[in-house]
Amino acid sequence: MLSSPVWRGFPAFYFCLGLVAGGVVIAAALLLIGSLLRAPLPPPVRVGIVLVAALLVTLRELGVLRFPLPENQRLVPESVFRLGRFAGPFQFGLEMGTGVRTYLPSGLAYLTAVVLLLLATPVTAVAAGVGFGLGRSLMTASALHFDDAGGWNLEWGYRSTVVRRVLLIAYLTALAVLISSSLPA
Incomplete structure (x- = not known):
């Protein structure tokens, strides 16, 4: 669907x-x-909860533990496209x-939710939201460069393990920086 000519140009931009x-x-x-959850919890408790979530x-x-994460098992309905070439994709x-109307392929999104609930400031929340959206946009933009429907999936199949590990390391590094800056001196 995303490789269709309809998705090229401005509709793809509005989607992203x-x-x-x-x-x-x-x-x-x-x-x-x-902000309601943080009030009764001291910083060390909040950090401890985030660290346990990060470990899980x-x-x-890494495939050491296997457990399902809650997710909406429905995709966004195609009826949104009745709104036209620009409002529909937007x-x-x-x-x-938002991540609540579709599949989330990684547990990192759930960890981000825990971090936002317990440690985020307005600036880090906006940065996380923009980062989540840009990450999903990157996947969309990458998929648009494949002409055939199976090309993107094949390429992802070859590289997904490496990409997942690199993202995990980058995420945990950023989380360590956030945690160290959120602890009182």
Whole structure:
């Protein structure tokens, strides 16, 4: 579907813009909910919860542990395209960008939710939301460069293990920086 000529140009741009907007919306919502959770918990407890979640997600990403994560097992309905070439792709992207209307292939998104709930500031929440949306946009933009429907999936099959490990290392490094900056001196 994404390799269709309909997705080239501005519709793809509006879809990616929707992905970023959706990421920011869900990050802001998690920050708001987290403000209620953070109040009664001292910083060491919040960091401890994040570290336990990071350990569990890391072990899951490495294949040491296997457990399902909650996810909506429905895709965003194609009926959003009735809104036209620009508003339709934007709404589709917005709903996918929140992560609550589609599949999430990695546990890192769930770890991000825990971090946003317990440690984020408004700046880090916006950065996380933009990063989530841009990450999903990168996948979309990459898929658009393949002419055949199976090319993207084959390429992902060859490289997914390496990409997942690199992303995990980068994520855990960024998390370590965030945690070290959030602890009182």
